[in-house]
Amino acid sequence: MTTLVKELKQKKQAKQGMLENVMEQFNQVSNLVNLNPNIKKILSVTNNELIIHFPVRMDNGEVEIFKGYRVQHNNALGPYKGGLRYHPTIDIDAVKALAMWMTWKTSLAGLPYGGAKGGIQMDPTKYSNSELERITRRFTYALGDNIGPEHDIPAPDVNTDAQTMAWIADTYMSTKAPSERSRNQHVVTGKPIGSGGLEGRDRATGYGVYLTIKFWAELKSIKLKDKTFIVQGFGNVGYWAAHFLEKDGAKLVGVQDAFGTIVNNQGLSVENLLAYSKKNKGSIVGFPSSKNIEKEDFFGLNCDICIPAALGNQITEENALKIKAFLVAEGANGPTTVGAEKILLERGVTIIPDILCNSGGVTGSYFEWLQNRNGELWELNEIMGRINKKMREVFIKVLNVKESRKIDMRSAAYVLAIERLERTYTQRGVFP
Template sequence: MSEKTLNPFKIAQLQLKEACDALGEEDAVYELLSEPEKVLEVTIPVKMDDGTTKLFTGYRVQHNDASGPTKGGIRFHPGVTKDEVKALATWMTFKCGVVGLPYGGAKGGVIVDPSKLSKRELERLSRGYVRAIAPIIGERRDIPAPDVNTNGQTMAWMVDEYSSLRGIGQTLPASFTGKPVEFGGCLARKEATGYGVVLMLREAAKYRGMDIKDMRVAVQGFGNVGSFAAMYAQSFGAKVVAVSDVSCCLYNKDGLDVNDLMEYVETNKTLSGYSGQCEELDREEIFGVECDGFAPCALENAITSQNVRKMKAKIISEGANGPTTPEAEEYLLKNDVLIIPDILANAGGVIVSYFEWVQNLHNYYWRFDEVQEKQEVKMVDAFMKVTKAMEERHVDMRKAAYLVAIKSLAMPMRLRGWF
């Protein structure tokens, strides 16, 4: 199957099959994990500000609940497809497994361009989506969170709607994570994914006998994940030489001022037009810049056979889900590039979402530094387990991460009598 036609779900299934074969697990393990347990497709009617009603299609996919309730974000994007959501839910299962969380994977999505909706229309859509998926979610069943084009405000609306639907006269903050801190959210949650991407880059540098302080880093995507990845890379001592978003790529071989860039984007929404010391290039030029570490933090299938030969980095930390196609990965591995797979590199978000859920259930909250310390412990421990599996099995890091995750999933499925 060609790169052009291989969709994210097929890629997820391929990665799973390769790992199951390498681990020597029973065929039943692959069969149980190769398809989600539940796929819900819904139609959401939304009254628009002009008085008309528009219909939007949404999905909620629950992949596997052998280890506990399912967990996963909700994205609002015009490119959402059922197979994309199935792939993301599958990856979430393995992400939770590799870092040792008592969750299975889930994901949600609505086909919509949120930039074309008013704030009121966006709220109606958010509440309508919750009404549609309410029968299959809950704080002990499936806990959604933000993803592409959703945020703390979206989650606050959803918590409010879900709590009203439950009709028990109280707010249920543990039903969603990624909420504003003022509404039951967790300190360090918005920073968590980007912070984790750089923690893994730091550990990978050590593993390769390097020091992150000597590294030049490029970050593709400058949304929540990419901007914080760039910020933490700089704070760890790396030189961030390039960042990109949908508008352009900014490059400075001597390093960019990431904090200033973040302030600029907060006001102007894109990187284009930034007047600081840098070159403004086409966004695709990010793949060819001279760097040691590269963090793809946008959407899936970013690194392809079309751009991979331009890349100079020796370590890639996948901030996005599924950013590297199998063809591109094959080329990178042949060239001794260490790829920290998405299910490990960007697991910081679900780790801190788990911390938020625990705090909501117990109504006891931790300090910012406590949350980041706990996240670091979990991610570094997972990194050590994955590199150990990589060395013992003589496989690449992605396959090793899947081996660790599958082992953690196979046992509860076996104990439950599923096979």
């Protein structure tokens, strides 16, 4: 333990970004599976990277220039698939990393998709609803045919939602001939139910996080009742994961969001906290019966389960030693750095990796895409049952590889994802 920490602290290079993180993970597993060097070259780079600057007129009449991104990493298994996020920290390297993670995620889940990601470099809280609509529609128009229902299918991500997807779908369909518009509804997933959305898509990612925790607990003969957990990020993913865990008797004792960090060792009501945050512009700060603590103390809270469900690179070499949980379930994409993971694994902490843990969202997206494509309507119970079945199958596959190869869960998930891609390239060959 001491030796590893010293080695990590002695590193002179700057903090690893998400792109360096995902590449290190990929390279480690490529060596583990003896990945064909030519296929490794292909998977190491993105297919397409778009950076778009576009003007939008604000409510006061002034024009503001925005910077948008869409990175398409790989489509060997099917159309590109991945969310759009609106956040000031977005840059091309972050989007490239997120697009690569989507490729591994869709491959692991056995879906007929590739990986992509995108978004706009902005703080959406600084804009009115009408401005956000104009920004979204103008970005969609600028993307043009770089997206499409059989080519590249965006979805909600950080700071985007069903309304955002409805604006994108409407804008995209309006650029098509009237006879073709109805056939392009599935250009995005995560739409409102009245606009072709899937019943239960709002909770699919958080439900998947809960399911993987439940599957792991069943494997270890651990009851979730009275187990304590903390959640970083109380958005869509964090809320629904907490909702389902609370229904199983687990107790939420700490939450962190962009506004602050609260704790109550006796438990925080998930539903009351949601209602409170809605009344307070999304903030959890000041919730009755809770105590505010410093941001840097969050990961050191006493708990059994830790759910990082916010942004990437949150669990680092600096705070990994503080974590008291025996299980980390990655609701976010890339929340744990490679160095931090080494520390946690050496301490005996289990990590359910992001490409498995939060894949309920893209699985739900696939079902919505199929529903639109085939002109069907699926009921909530059927959808949740399908997600449960699909995620259990993948979870068992990951565990089997973990046990047979004597490796950690992330490495096992990567092995399955990368070997599926390698088989595809081996069978098809490389054009020409």
